Amino acid sequence: MLYNVKKPILGFENVLQVELHEIDGLFSSLDAIGSEIISWTLVNPYQLREYSFDIPKDVQVLLDIKEDSDFASCSTNSENNYLIYQQQLKELQEINEALEAIKTNEYGICKMCEEPINPERLKIKPFAKYCIDCREIVEKEGNLR
Numbered sequence: 001m002l003y004n005v006k007k008p009i010l011g012f013e014n015v016l017q018v019e020l021h022e023i024d025g026l027f028s029s030l031d032a033i034g035s036e037i038i039s040w041t042l043v044n045p046y047q048l049r050e051y052s053f054d055i056p057k058d059v060q061v062l063l064d065i066k067e068d069s070d071f072a073s074c075s076t077n078s079e080n081n082y083l084i085y086q087q088q089l090k091e092l093q094e095i096n097e098a099l100e101a102i103k104t105n106e107y108g109i110c111k112m113c114e115e116p117i118n119p120e121r122l123k124i125k126p127f128a129k130y131c132i133d134c135r136e137i138v139e140k141e142g143n144l145r
């Protein structure tokens with residue numbers, strides 16, 4: 001689905017139109033339409049936990065949202081969602097660690113053998129901490145991550 005950007009995206013003010021693709025119930029990708037190749041991965045917050053939030057007034061006006069519409073408050077609750085939430089927290093933690101590693105120039109270096117991690121592996125799992133060999137060792141020891 002194509003959307004027009006009604007409120008400039010911080011840091012990406014040139015992006016005026018985006019396309020939303022649902023990957024699965026949890027993730028969607030949001031791709032900028034235009035000359036630049038930008039893609040965001042969105043997590044559906046409703047899948048993470050019971051969720052309700054207030055939409056800022058200016059955004060409500062922009063998007064023409066009524067205060068008490070379904071969109072403004074929505075909740076889901078199930079054990080499954082909780083598990084997904086746990087998994088998401090772990091991944092967020094790992095992403096944060098990867099971002100820290102970028103700052104200290106340790107990104108893409110295996111935490112165990114200190115050899116560079118195969119770039120192909122990083123493409124699949126950008127926040128990998130171990131190279132494939134060391135990951136197997138860590139997995140066997142039963143304390144992956």
Ligand SMILES: [Zn+2]
Nearest residue numbers: 110113131134
């Ligand atoms: Zn290693």
